[in-house]
Amino acid sequence: MNLVLDIALLALMGIVAIAIIRLRDLVAVTMLASIYSLLAATMFVILDAADVAFTEAAVGAGISTVLMLAALNLTGFTEKAPLRSAFVPVLIVIATGLVLGYGMMDLPRYGDPSAPIHLHVAPKYLQDTGPEIGIPNVVTAVLASYRGYDTLGETTVIFTAGLGVTLLLSGRRRRRATPESSS
Amino acid sequence: MNDQPIARILTKALVPLVLLFGLYVQVHGEASAGGGFQAGVILGAAVILYGLVFGLDAAKRAVPLGVLYPASGIGVLIYGGVGIASQMLGGDYLDYGVLAGDFVAGQKLGITLVEAGVGITVASVMIIVFLEFTGRRDPA
Amino acid sequence: MTGPEIWLAATLAIPLAGALLIALSGDWPNFRDAISLLSATGLFAANVMLVLMPDHAGTLALAPFLPGAPLVLKIEPLGLMFGLLASGLWIVTTIYAIGYMRANEEANQTRFFACFALALASTMGVAHGGNLITLFVFYEALSLTTYPLVTHHGTPEARRAGRVYLGLLVGSSIALFLFALLWTWAVAGTLDFKPGGILAGNASAAVLSVLLLLFVFGVGKAAVMPLHRWLPAAMVAPAPVSALLHAVAVVKAGVFTLLKIAVYIFGLDLLATLDARDIVLAATGFTILAASIVALREDNLKRRLAYSTVSQLSYIVMATIVASPFAAAGAGAHLVSHAFGKITLFFCAGAIYTAAHKEKVSELNGLGQRMPWTMGAFALGSLAVIGLPPTAGFLSKWTMFQGAIAAGDYALPIVLGLGTLLSAGYLLPVIYRAFFLPPARSGLAATAEAPLPMRVALLFTAAGCIALFLMPDLLTSLPLEAIRGRR
Amino acid sequence: MSLLGIVNYWVFVALMMLGFYALIARGHLVKKLVGLSVFQASVFLFYISLGKVDGGEPAILVDDPTTIYSNPLPHVLIxxxxxxxxxxxxxxxxxxxxxxxxxxxxxxxEITEMDRTA
Amino acid sequence: MIGQLPALQVVVPLLAAPLCVVLRNGTLAWLLAVATSWAALAMAVVLTGQVLAGGPIAYAMGGWLPPWGIEYTIDSFNVLILLIISGSAAAILPFARHSVADEIAPEQHARFYSAFLLIMTGLLGMAATGDVFNLFVFIEISSIATYAAIALGRDRRALTAAFNYLVLGTVGATFYLIGVGLLYAVTGTLNTADLASRIAPLLESRTVIVGFAFISVGLMLKVALFPLHQWLPNAYTYAPSVITTFLAATATKVALYSLLRVAFAVFGAGYVLERLPTEAILLAIAGTAIVVASTTAIFQKDLKRLLAWSSLAQVATIVLGVGIGNAQGLAGALLHMFSHALTKGALFMAAAVFALRLGGTSLERLQGAGRRMPWTSAALVLAGLSLVGVPLTASFVSKWTIVLAALERGWWPVAGFILVTSLLTLAYVVRVVEALYFRPSAADAPAREAPLSMLWPLWLMVAGTFYFGLNSSIPMRLATQAAALLLGVAP
Known part of the structure; x- marks a missing residue:
């Protein structure tokens, strides 16, 4: 068991998350977010999800960070001190957390090989990927073939993001019409 | 960064390596971790690195936006087109088994094709997004 | 298509086509007015053809609408009566309106005449609607198509009046009438008009009582207090609107609907057993007296006439609810006779406004000399509304009176008597002022009669009041046919 | 002991809620987006942890038939x-x-204020 | 090829979207988009015929049988939704040209139509899919395209509206994802039908209850059901007119469809309606929403914003129909989705025309437009009547069905409530009518009727509301079948 490593990683993630909330220097926040992603990626490796770890590292720690810095470069680097009372958000968050925690009480034990998800659907992928698809990486097989349609959707999402960013940023900067006085 | 010779030399050496690595991840995704998406990100990153060091204009000369915009769509079209092709050949949508004479060969072919589509879209979108953000000047 | 189907379709098609042509011909006023007149005449002809159909039988399916509740038109005696009345008077009103609108140089005349035609189409739907849902659909359409006529002038006052008008009519019809209708559908499983009613045996007495109240107050066009406010509000409209719509088509659509509900949904026999009848009788009795008293004190001529209408409508509702065949026939007859009387009065009010620019009763002193034809017609119309011979109003009131006595109901006769006195009280002074008081100093000198088309119209309807007195069968034959359930 | 097997899920919940808090409580738009990322990354962590099997290996097939693989489906979804x-x-x-x-x-x-007075 | 329709229904617009970008030319992209939407409508019509004749159709993506692959299931419920989406798009895209030319920079036209098609793709996918994770993917396709499209509105508040929607929308989607994760954890499957059979013995599990709660809240954010509606009024008001029109006709309804589908198909009617206090919750929420949203609408000074609030009230009416909890109520709710799509589509189209010709949609600008733009104004009034639920319009039929459902359960106060609250609708429609016809127009007001290419789709929608008001048999049949299907009783 990697219990100690688990605990250390999760504790670090918690600390990073709290620091993200508290810090107002946004470059630091961006860096912390990137660290959070790296820690998550490490967890993914521990949890046997190599592809996910790879992606999380590339996306969370790489692309997202570059994008955020690029955006901050255009917008400024510090956040103002919060004026509003945090009471309502705290309430919402605690309530949501409690409900979610309550719901997790009936989950199968962590790592339990007899959990339903290991007995239904997934075994077929592990058994049949070899004979049916003929490649060793089951994740790729599921991603591109068994659930290939999801991945078509995923590719479309990426395309949509590129389209959206282009729609928003590529035009020459026009003066926006001043808000209609009547509305 | 344009006047930092070390960075420039390093980048010149690094970019081809990164590109190569990206291609490796693209074609080797069936056997180990990685695939079209990860490869696309890496390819994109190589260009982004190039742009950061040699300047946006250089990056735009290397991969013009006029090519990237259609490319981002073509990736999706390749992916979706494979599905249409399998319908033409009598299968259900994205049923790669009908693409080649042998079911397993068809699957492999289909996966390779769609992963290529994913890679093209992801790489071009990554670069597009980077160029759009950095191409926007700070408001005067 | 068979004969009855063709003529039923024509009752809708003619005014609708008229409305469309009118809307498209806005740039040529003469052409537009000709079309108005032509559609009115055509519509009347179609209704006459319907009366001539053998056995008064025939149906026309319009649309599937809801499962089990199609839109249907059907020839039926009460509907024939109402259809003839409204379409016939439309001809007269059109002549009058052309004179009125031109003389007063009203704006948006195209919209006015188009909406007028649409309102008539809706009225025809109400008249010939073959089941309650069809009737309801056109009843709503009538509220909506007359709204632009009420708000016609677009002044803040007109807009406010329009809101009251629409709010009360559509409000009551959706919140109460539609509710009752859905409830009826839920318990009876049908909305067809059947001689003897469809509710008998389908619901408890309590539910029936609630339904009766929902119907009586939901049909806001019948103007039973406290849902009468829309009618005086509607008086901001041009006079032709007040005349045809708010003395004939719209208000009579309300009492007509109640008459149909009483005869074909409840059935008079079932209705006679309901306790809630007393509440309705009390409300209508109160309305008759209260509205008359308000009319006594109202100085604005059109508003005085409007309150008079409120009270007269309640006679009809009351006589319907008495639920004896003869009283109900009287209700039907009064629907017609009051229409002739009241339209005459409104025509006169409009003529006075056009010729003398007077709107208040207190300003009418001496007008009789200047506008003898108009004021003479006003006198005849007043007699009809009060219910004195030699006018049709006398006959219809007498029939209601007798019907109630025969049914052993004494509330109606008493209220009827009192109301008649009161109506004399608010109408006769107008005539007295016009003919017997000297004019005020600020001149009537330049005043002459209203334009010819208007005069022709008001004299025609005044003559009608007398003609119907001479031919009483015209008043009662169709209602009696409906109530006795011939066929 | 089942409770111990549940506790780590609760830790994920706590992480999710930290991100969720940054998202809804913080006023700076970029900070909100960072919060969103943290929130989502924690949800991903939860999914992946569902797929873990004691003693499992990443789901890349090897020739040894005794190998236990972790569940690949959550990985694909994530x-x-x-x-x-x-x-x-x-x-x-x-x-x-x-x-x-x-x-x-x-x-x-500030944006809300500007819109209100516009 | 007929057998391939379930996939093509979604894939054709999905592939047309990148093709628009590849074409680059705005006019070509527009033509492609129009052609695509008509093709989609044709496919939806054929599918409707098939479903009515032969019952539900299952389609296995990639040839992989469920639960291992992703399955599409087309039945009388989602075929209705497919019709709504593709029908709206088919009417709006031909209409869009002038409005887009006016509101969007020319170099962005091709991308704009691509985004439109992506929204459409996402919505169609949400409707067609029988897989809860695939649903998430399509939710995000439509959402991300929507965020970007909303931000293209001319007013700068379009940007903040889009950002707020992005934040709330993503929270909604993430909640949905959490809910799906919980259900997946205890069942091991993502296929709707398979999930239903495997979840049946687990309905008392805390995980399942909380999973249901998270899915519901997540999707309700997308439905904009009170009190989770904050993103909607600004988004509809400031988005480009064409986008507002399409969203108002389809988006919240499709989200509600997804919610109903997951709730009834996975958890079962018995669980949703009897085990949980669903009826009470829905009635309370919907009732409040109708009153609050309609009242707010009355006081709006801008037509688009007024219509946006009205949408909130109408969606709440649909939810109320569901909350009545019998087959009739559910059928009424589905019918109301259909009729409201037609009605709101027409209303926002008219608003788009006014935005084009008058430069804005404040009621002040609309004054006197009845004379200067008679066709558009008349269409707005007629569609407004349908919004109120006047007889002969499609909304009358659907409201009638919902009220009857309430009476069937003996809930006459609910029946009365629905009728009385439609009068609030009348109040704000009358305000618009007064502005158009009974208030003087400004002296320098521009005076030009809309181009024909905008008028015919607008009037087509209006004609639709009246046609289905007169003859409701086809939607009625679909809705009744779908309600029976959801409640698990034989039609």
Missing amino acids: LTAIVVGVATLAVGLALAVRIREAYGTMEED
């Missing part, structure tokens, strides 16, 4: 979800940039 997340982030940042250009600020309170 790969898609990560991509969706970064797509949302990119569009969100683009919006933030445009908002900054149009309003001159990225603080939600």
Whole structure:
């Protein structure tokens, strides 16, 4: 068991998350977010999800960070001190957390090989990927073939993001019409 | 960064390596971790690195936006087109088994094709997004 | 298509086509007015053809609408009566309106005449609607198509009046009438008009009582207090609107609907057993007296006439609810006779406004000399509304009176008597002022009669009041046919 | 002991809620987006932890038939979800940039105030 | 090829979207988009015929049988939704040209139509899919395209509206994802039908209850059901007119469809309606929403914003129909989705025309437009009547069905409530009518009727509301079948 490593990683993630909330220097926040992603990626490796770890590292720690810095470069680097009372958000968050925690009480034990998800659907992928698809990486097989349609959707999402960013940023900067006085 | 010779030399050496690595991840995704998406990100990153060091204009000369915009769509079209092709050949949508004479060969072919589509879209979108953000000047 | 189907379709098609042509011909006023007149005449002809159909039988399916509740038109005696009345008077009103609108140089005349035609189409739907849902659909359409006529002038006052008008009519019809209708559908499983009613045996007495109240107050066009406010509000409209719509088509659509509900949904026999009848009788009795008293004190001529209408409508509702065949026939007859009387009065009010620019009763002193034809017609119309011979109003009131006595109901006769006195009280002074008081100093000198088309119209309807007195069968034959359930 | 097997899920919940808090309580638009990323990354963690099997290996097939593989399906789902997340982030940042250009600020309170008085 | 329709229904617009970008030319992209939407409508019509004749159709993506692959299931419920989406798009895209030319920079036209098609793709996918994770993917396709499209509005508040929607929308989607994760954890499957059979013995599990709660809240954010509606009024008001029109006709309804589908198909009617206090919750929420949203609408000074608030009230009416909890109520709710799509589509189209010709949609600008733009104004009034639920319009039929459902359960106060609250609708429609016809127009007001290419789709929608008001048999049949299907009783 990697219990100690688990605990250390999760504790670090918690600390990073709290620091993200508290810090107002946004470059630091961006860096912390990137660290959070790296820690998550490490967890993914521990949890046997190599592809996910790879992606999380590339996306969370790489692309997202570059994008955020690029955006901050255009917008400024510090956040103002919060004026509003945090009471309502705290309430919402605690309530949501409690409900979610309550719901997790009936989950199968962590790592339990007899959990339903290991007995239904997934075994077929592990058994049949070899004979049916003929490649060793089951994740790729599921991603591109068994659930290939999801991945078509995923590719479309990426395309949509590129389209959206282009729609928003590529035009020459026009003066926006001043808000209609009547509305 | 344009006047930092070390960075420039390093980048010149690094970019081809990164590109190569990206291609490796693209074609080797069936056997180990990685695939079209990860490869696309890496390819994109190589260009982004190039742009950061040699300047946006250089990056735009290397991969013009006029090519990237259609490319981002073509990736999706390749992916979706494979599905249409399998319908033409009598299968259900994205049923790669009908693409080649042998079911397993068809699957492999289909996966390779769609992963290529994913890679093209992801790489071009990554670069597009980077160029759009950095191409926007700070408001005067 | 068979004969009855063709003529039923024509009752809708003619005014609708008229409305469309009118809307498209806005740039040529003469052409537009000709079309108005032509559609009115055509519509009347179609209704006459319907009366001539053998056995008064025939149906026309319009649309599937809801499962089990199609839109249907059907020839039926009460509907024939109402259809003839409204379409016939439309001809007269059109002549009058052309004179009125031109003389007063009203704006948006195209919209006015188009909406007028649409309102008539809706009225025809109400008249010939073959089941309650069809009737309801056109009843709503009538509220909506007359709204632009009420708000016609677009002044803040007109807009406010329009809101009251629409709010009360559509409000009551959706919140109460539609509710009752859905409830009826839920318990009876049908909305067809059947001689003897469809509710008998389908619901408890309590539910029936609630339904009766929902119907009586939901049909806001019948103007039973406290849902009468829309009618005086509607008086901001041009006079032709007040005349045809708010003395004939719209208000009579309300009492007509109640008459149909009483005869074909409840059935008079079932209705006679309901306790809630007393509440309705009390409300209508109160309305008759209260509205008359308000009319006594109202100085604005059109508003005085409007309150008079409120009270007269309640006679009809009351006589319907008495639920004896003869009283109900009287209700039907009064629907017609009051229409002739009241339209005459409104025509006169409009003529006075056009010729003398007077709107208040207190300003009418001496007008009789200047506008003898108009004021003479006003006198005849007043007699009809009060219910004195030699006018049709006398006959219809007498029939209601007798019907109630025969049914052993004494509330109606008493209220009827009192109301008649009161109506004399608010109408006769107008005539007295016009003919017997000297004019005020600020001149009537330049005043002459209203334009010819208007005069022709008001004299025609005044003559009608007398003609119907001479031919009483015209008043009662169709209602009696409906109530006795011939066929 | 089942409780111990549940505790780590609760830790994920705590992480999710920290991100969720940054998202809804903080006024700076970029900070919100960072919160969103943390929130989503923690949800991903939860999914992946579901797929873990004691003593399992990554689901890349090897010839040894005794190998226990961790469940690949959550991995596939989360790969898609990560991509969706970064797509949302990119569009969100683009919006933030445009908002900054149009309003001159990225603080939600100030923007609300400017819209109210406009 | 007929057998391939379930996939093509979604894939054709999905592939047309990148093709628009590849074409680059705005006009070509527009033509492609129009052609695509008509093709989609044709496919939806054929599918409707098939479903009515032969019952539900299952389609296995990639040839992989469920639960291992992703399955599409087309039945009388989602075929209705497919019709709504593709029908709206088919009417709006031809209409869009002038409005887009006016509101969007020319170099962005091709991308704009691409985004439109992506929204459409996402919505169609949400409707067609029988897989809860695939649903998430399509939710995000439509959402991300929507965020970007909303931000293209001319007013700068479009940007903040889009950002707020992005934040709330993503929270909604993430909640949905959490809910799906919980259900997946205890069942091991993502296929709707398979999930239903495997979840049946687990309905008392805390995980399942909380999973249901998270899915519901997540999707309700997308439905904009009170009190989770904050993103909607600004988004509809400031988005480009064409986008507002399409969203108002389809988006919240499709989200509600997804919610109903997951709730009834996975958890079962018995669980949703009897085990949980669903009826009470829905009635309370919907009732409040109708009153609050309609009242707010009355006081709006801008037509688009007024219509946006009205949408909130109408969606709440649909939810109320569901909350009545019998087959009739559910059928009424589905019918109301259909009729409201037609009605709101027409209304926002008219608003788009006014935005084009008058430069804005404040009621002040609309004054006197009845004379200067008679066709558009008349269409707005007629569609407004349908919004109120006047007889002969499609909304009358659907409201009638919902009220009857309430009476069937003996809930006459609910029946009365629905009728009385439609009068609030009348109040704000009358305000618009007064502005158009009974208030003087400004002296320098521009005076030009809309181009024909905008008028015919607008009037087509209006004609639709009246046609289905007169003859409701086809939607009625679909809705009744779908309600029976959801409640698990034989039609």
